Amino acid sequence: MAENNNPQQVKKLDLAVRSALWLGPLKSHSKASNAKASQPDSQPGKLGQPSPLGKIKNPRGQLVDVLVARGRIVALVPAGSLDVHAAEEADARGLLLLPGLTDAHTHLREPGQEYKEDIASGLAAAAAGGFSNIMCMANTRPVNDNASVTEFMLERARRAWPGGPRLFPIGALTKGLKGQELASMADLAAAGCRAFSNDGAPVASTELLRRAMEYCQDLGRVVIDHCEDPWLAPGAGVNEGEVSSRLGLAAQPDIAEAIQAARDVLLAEYLGAPIHLAHISCEKSVAVIRAAKARKVDVTAETCPHYLTLTEDEVAGYSSLAKVNPPLRTKADVEALLDALADGTIDMLATDHAPHAAHEKEVEFDAAPCGISGLDTALSVTWELVRTGRLPFDSFLRAWTTAPCRRFGLPVNTFAPGDPADFLLFDQEAAWVVGPQTMHSKSANTPLLGRGLRGRVAAHFLAGKSIV
Amino acid sequence: MQWNHKDLLDISQLSADEVRHVLVTAAYFREINSRPVKKVPTLKGRSVVLFFAEASTRTKTSFDMAGKRLSADTFALAKSSSSLTKGETLKDTALTLQAMNPDGIVIRHASSGAAQFLAERLECSVINAGDGRHAHPTQALLDALTLSRRWGGEFAGKTVLILGDIAHSRVARSNVLLLTKLGANVRLCGPRTLLPPRLDTWPVAVYSNVAKAAQDVDAVMCLRLQLERQQAGLLPDLREYARTFGLSPRHMALAAPGACVLHPGPVNRGVEIDSALADSAESLILEQVENGVAVRMALLYLYLTRKSPDAGQPGIPA
Numbered sequence: 001m002a003e004n005n006n007p008q009q010v011k012k013l014d015l016a017v018r019s020a021l022w023l024g025p026l027k028s029h030s031k032a033s034n035a036k037a038s039q040p041d042s043q044p045g046k047l048g049q050p051s052p053l054g055k056i057k058n059p060r061g062q063l064v065d066v067l068v069a070r071g072r073i074v075a076l077v078p079a080g081s082l083d084v085h086a087a088e089e090a091d092a093r094g095l096l097l098l099p100g101l102t103d104a105h106t107h108l109r110e111p112g113q114e115y116k117e118d119i120a121s122g123l124a125a126a127a128a129g130g131f132s133n134i135m136c137m138a139n140t141r142p143v144n145d146n147a148s149v150t151e152f153m154l155e156r157a158r159r160a161w162p163g164g165p166r167l168f169p170i171g172a173l174t175k176g177l178k179g180q181e182l183a184s185m186a187d188l189a190a191a192g193c194r195a196f197s198n199d200g201a202p203v204a205s206t207e208l209l210r211r212a213m214e215y216c217q218d219l220g221r222v223v224i225d226h227c228e229d230p231w232l233a234p235g236a237g238v239n240e241g242e243v244s245s246r247l248g249l250a251a252q253p254d255i256a257e258a259i260q261a262a263r264d265v266l267l268a269e270y271l272g273a274p275i276h277l278a279h280i281s282c283e284k285s286v287a288v289i290r291a292a293k294a295r296k297v298d299v300t301a302e303t304c305p306h307y308l309t310l311t312e313d314e315v316a317g318y319s320s321l322a323k324v325n326p327p328l329r330t331k332a333d334v335e336a337l338l339d340a341l342a343d344g345t346i347d348m349l350a351t352d353h354a355p356h357a358a359h360e361k362e363v364e365f366d367a368a369p370c371g372i373s374g375l376d377t378a379l380s381v382t383w384e385l386v387r388t389g390r391l392p393f394d395s396f397l398r399a400w401t402t403a404p405c406r407r408f409g410l411p412v413n414t415f416a417p418g419d420p421a422d423f424l425l426f427d428q429e430a431a432w433v434v435g436p437q438t439m440h441s442k443s444a445n446t447p448l449l450g451r452g453l454r455g456r457v458a459a460h461f462l463a464g465k466s467i468v
Numbered sequence: 469m470q471w472n473h474k475d476l477l478d479i480s481q482l483s484a485d486e487v488r489h490v491l492v493t494a495a496y497f498r499e500i501n502s503r504p505v506k507k508v509p510t511l512k513g514r515s516v517v518l519f520f521a522e523a524s525t526r527t528k529t530s531f532d533m534a535g536k537r538l539s540a541d542t543f544a545l546a547k548s549s550s551s552l553t554k555g556e557t558l559k560d561t562a563l564t565l566q567a568m569n570p571d572g573i574v575i576r577h578a579s580s581g582a583a584q585f586l587a588e589r590l591e592c593s594v595i596n597a598g599d600g601r602h603a604h605p606t607q608a609l610l611d612a613l614t615l616s617r618r619w620g621g622e623f624a625g626k627t628v629l630i631l632g633d634i635a636h637s638r639v640a641r642s643n644v645l646l647l648t649k650l651g652a653n654v655r656l657c658g659p660r661t662l663l664p665p666r667l668d669t670w671p672v673a674v675y676s677n678v679a680k681a682a683q684d685v686d687a688v689m690c691l692r693l694q695l696e697r698q699q700a701g702l703l704p705d706l707r708e709y710a711r712t713f714g715l716s717p718r719h720m721a722l723a724a725p726g727a728c729v730l731h732p733g734p735v736n737r738g739v740e741i742d743s744a745l746a747d748s749a750e751s752l753i754l755e756q757v758e759n760g761v762a763v764r765m766a767l768l769y770l771y772l773t774r775k776s777p778d779a780g781q782p783g784i785p786a
Contacts, residue, residue, distance in 0.1 A: 245664040248580040248601030248641055253665075318581030364558050364579035366600070 013086035015068035015464050019079045020092035020425060022064040023056065023393050026076055027416040055389035064097060068421040071463035076415040092425050095458050099413040100132025100165075100422030101379065101400040104302060105199070105224075105278055105350035107371070108167075110156060111149065112141025117355040117442045119153060119167065120160035125353070125375035125440040127165050127467050130457045132422035133410045134165055134375075138172035139200035145172035145183040147191035154192055164422075164462040168194040168410060173212045173223065177201040182212055189219045194408045197224035199278055202260065204230045210267055217273040222300075222407060224276045227260035227285065228252075228326065237323040237370045239312040241330060247318065249365065254333070257326050258284035265292035265299050276407060277301040279352045281326040283336035290345045300407050302350040303337050305381040306372055306447070308391075310334075314447045320361045320368035322447040324354070338385070342395045348403035351378045355443030373446050376439040380453040383428060387454075421464035430456040471770040475587040475594040478603040479645040487612065487649060491621075493766035494613050494759070501537070501762055511540035514571040514772050518544045519561075520597070522578045526733060526757065527597050527606075531574050534764035540772070543570070562586050571772050575599070580638075593771040601636050607732055608642035610763040612650065614756050615687055618728055624651035627724075629681050631715055632691030632740050633662040639732045640691060644672055657681035658691075659713060661702040678712075682719040690715050690731045690741045706739055716742040720750055728752050 063079035067086065075082070108122035119136075126134045136153065138144035144153065150169050157167035171193030172183045177200060185196055196216050203209045203225065213223050228236070235250030244251035261277055265288060268275040280286065280303045292299050306324065311331055314322035322328060340346040354371025361368050382400070385391035405412035413419040433452050436444040460468035469489045473481060482490070500508060516535045520528050528544065535542040545565070556564075558577075562585075565573060572593040575583050580600030587594040598604040612623075619626060628647050634640045634656050647654050648671045656667065657675040667674050675681035682688060693709065703709050720727060729741070729751045737743040746753060 240665050242666045242669045245666045245669065246641075248603070248638060248664075251665070318584055359557070359559075362557075362559055364577065364582045364585050366579040367558075 013067050013069050013074060013084055015066075015088045015090070015421070015461070016084065016086035017066040017068075017090045017092050017097075017425070017461075019063045020066065020095055020097035021061055022076065022097040023061050024397060024415070025060060026064070026078075027414065056386055057389055057392040066097065066415070066421075066423065068461075068464040071421055071465070073413065073415055073417055073419045073421050075417055090459070092459075094427070095425040096428050098130070098424045098426050099397070099401045099415065100424060100460065100462060101130050102133040102404040102410055102412070103131045103351050103353070103375065103378070104135045104195075104348060104404040104408060105304075106134050106136050106353040106375065107139065107200075107355065108136040109355060110140060111152060115442075116357050116360075119156040121440065121442045122353070122355075122375065123157060123161040123165050123167065127161065127460055128440045128457060129375040129377070130379040130424045130426070130460060131375060132165055132413075132460070132462050133168060133405070135168045135170050135194060135408065137170050137197060137199045139177055143172050143177050144169055144193070145175050145177070145188070147184070147187045150188055150191040150193055161467070163465050163467050165467070166411070166462075168192070168408065170194065170199075170224065171196045173198040173203065174208065179203050179205060179208060182208075182215060185215055185219060185221070189221055193221070194410070195222050195224050195276070197226065197278070199224060199226040202226045202228040202230055206263060206267070209264070210271065213267060213271055213273045213275065217271070222274045222276050224278050225260070225264050226278045227257045227264060227280075229256040229259050232256040232259065236325040237327055237368075238315055239327040239329050241312055243312040243315055247316070249315075252325075252327055254282035254284050254329060257282055258288055261285040261288045265289065265297050268292075268299055269295065269297045272298070274298040274300075279304050279307070279326060279350065280337070280346060281307045282329050282333045286336050286340040286345055290340070293345060300347040300403070301345070302348045302404075303341060303346050304350060304352045305374060305378045307337055308334060308341070308385060309381055310447060318365045319447060320363065320365050321372075321445055321449060323365065323368050323370050324352075324372045325370035338390055341399055342392055344395070344398070347399070347407070349378070349382060349399040350404070351375055353441070355441050356445045357443055358445070361445050371445065373439070373441045373443045376441055377434060377446060377448055377453060379426070379457065380432075380455040381448070383426070383455045384453070387428065422462050424457050424461075425459040426455060427458040428455045430454065430458070432456055471774045473771065473774065475583075475596075476605055476767060476771060477583050477587055477594070477596050479605050479608055479642050479649065482649075484649050487609070487646065490609055490763070490766055490770065491613050491616055493770060494609070494762045497765040497769070498759065498762035500765075501758070506537050507539060508537065509539045510769055511535070511538040511772055515541045515543065515569075516768065516772070517565050517568075517570045517573045518542055519565065519573055520544070520546050520576040521582075522576050522598070524576050524598070526760075527576060530757070530760040531597060531764050534761050534768055537761070538765055538768055540571075540768065558582065558585060559589060562589055566590050566592065572768065593774070595767060595771060598638055600638065601641070602638055603642045604638040605642050605646075606760070606764055606767060607639050608646040609767070610756055610760040611643055611689065611730055611732075612646055613759040613763055614730060614752050615728075617755075617759075618752065619686070623647065626686040627653040627655065627684065628687045628689060629655045629657060629685045630689045630691065631657050631678065631681070632713065633693050633697060634658050634691070635662050635664045636694065636697070637691050639689075643689060644670060655681050655685065657713070659703065659709070662697065678715065678719055679722060682722045685723045685727060687728050687730060688715055688720070688723065690729065692732065692734065693736055693740045695736070710739050714738070714740055714742060715745060717745055717748070720745065730756055733757070
């Protein structure tokens with residue numbers, strides 16, 4: 001940054017958050033880091049019993065102060081190591097410090113289906129769920145395939161949540177998401193669309209996808225593809241396997257996703273163009289992505305909390321709340337996805353937040369729409385994976401912050417001086433029960449409904465200002 | 469035996485003893501059906517809604533006759549006359565019916581799980597008369613009554629071949645559960661395109677050749693082939709299907725002595741079964757229809773006069 005971020009030379013700090021527990025590395029100014037050595041109270045291993053770190057892999061736990069000026073990080077320093085004062089002080093003892101998360105895949109339903117969700121309620125769920133940036137898909141009514149819809153979305157966001165969470169619309173890849181003609185993507189990009197996708201209506205024509213990827217590459221934007229072979233997936237929402245066979249449900253085999261993932265990475269390799277694969281759900285797709293990355297194909301991929309924690313067994317009682325596209329798969333797929341997320345084959349996490357009204361889900365299974373409301377629960381669900389040692393903390397951070405932000409060009413906080421002061425104080429012990437009363441989304445359509453989770457956002461600072 | 473179940477959704481809810489109890493009860497009603505006057509006052513004053521959201525003639529008639537012979541009042545609600553065609557949800561239709569305080573609802577629906585959906589929301593008994601591809605427990609019970617009479621009540625050691633479109637068949641799913649519960653061995657045979665996935669998780673032996681599958685079996689259940697399967701690209705043509713997977717007398721010659729043929733109807737003569745075979749002495753097709761009324765009388769009697777409600781959830785046990 002051009003500005004001087006040496007904390008001892010910054011005349012006026014706007015915010016100091018004191019004594020938060022931080023598990024990552026310190027990237028502060030060298031003088032601040034040096035000061036740490038003389039502060040034994042803030043050293044790892046002195047945190048008292050029982051350890052709040054539990055089974056977390058490679059914890060570097062230490063208590064830190066977060067110093068903020070003009071919306072940006074000035075320094076992250078060992079707690080009490082610098083004798084500085086700020087206009088606003090916050091005590092974060094007992095709370096975990098996390099950077100604000102980024103969700104590259106949501107459906108906010110506005111314009112057109114405001115009874116499911118609107119931009120204000122979606123951003124409320126994002127704020128409470130720990131997301132500083134969210135990207136929203138184009139399958140609204142009307143579709144976000146022209147600049148006026150993009151501008152409308154951004155205006156709604158500014159009015160409802162002027163201090164953020166920041167909204168980054170994703171433009172439609174094809175007009176009306178019909179998969180026939182390219183949308184006006186240069187216009188859309190100029191209006192603020194950060195990526196392009198036909199999510200919700202997978203692109204059947206490989207030729208059209210090719211042209212879309214070429215066109216987007218000129219715009220410096222990444223195509224996000226929902227991988228689903230439209231002819232091989234007659235029963236979206238249920239995995240083709242033991243459960244679907246017993247229940248007698250038309251189902252979708254995992255190869256419906258993996259075949260399109262293979263198509264996409266081969267196209268990306270051939271064109272030398274980037275591709276991002278949405279909501280990867282199965283082991284076979286992981287193998288496709290891993291092989292492509294070994295060949296240096298410019299491919300990134302996301303998976304969602306539900307694919308890391310739930311299986312097709314959730315559908316066994318014809319529970320339409322567990323009906324989601326792509327469908328929940330098997331235990332072997334869950335394990336493969338967790339390994340792939342840990343080793344970076346899967347770059348990022350995203351919620352695929354897909355709110356539906358209660359009356360839409362409370363119908364016979366065939367008639368229910370696909371989707372899970374995820375913004376409220378994602379952090380608690382994935383933090384449990386960190387807490388139990390299944391997902392390394394570094395992978396968790398990468399997946400929710402740096403990977404999506406770098407791929408789509410969004411602001412990211414790594415707690416380096418000059419980074420946007422987007423961060424959370426997370427109470428990892430707070431127990432709560434998932435339900436309409438505890439969720440901020442308008443729709444509580446999640447198979448976790450009625451179940452207990454641990455961990456809630458106690459405070460959410462965005463550009464140094466408290467929004468929760 | 470005290471009957472505690474509120475709903476009949478699938479065979480998996482019943483123990484082998486409960487199945488036998490249904491069959492014994494049905495045998496009693498079968499005797500009543502052979503009398504000159506076939507009506508008994510057992511369910512006088514009770515009302516049963518026949519909610520058929522999918523086309524059905526024989527099952528609906530069978531339930532209607534069963535209810536009337538027990539002196540229950542039956543009310544038929546067909547899809548064409550119901551509010552479902554006006555965009556009303558299944559839940560609202562169900563709650564509307566519930567508000568009329570019937571003692572039981574018999575449901576036929578094209579969606580797998582629809583019977584369970586109703587049962588979870590209604591206080592009255594729900595009897596599944598076929599939900600999508602999932603279950604058709606009253607058909608399986610009437611098939612079991614038919615075989616039980618043929619075999620003197622002994623299923624252990626018997627082998628039954630179920631032949632045809634298994635993937636889309638609720639009859640096959642319920643019969644696999646019921647026959648294996650009673651100790652019979654089950655074989656399945658059909659073209660790979662009409663078999664469900666993961667049959668390795670089913671308690672069955674799978675065949676792709678009818679002659680091999682029919683070897684030494686004690687009974688063959690033919691399934692109706694829905695003619696739209698050909699249009700869906702699952703079959704090249706019906707002639708080839710009939711030649712390859714249609715049941716013929718030559719297959720029955722390979723079966724065990726005294727082997728019989730069942731079919732849930734309606735029959736596509738010359739497609740899934742040789743026309744003459746359907747009319748032969750081995751064929752129990754019309755006895756199945758007769759037993760259907762008796763089984764449904766037994767079920768209406770047991771479920772509508774149950775002593776106490778289910779303690780637990782009405783969901784299907786694993």
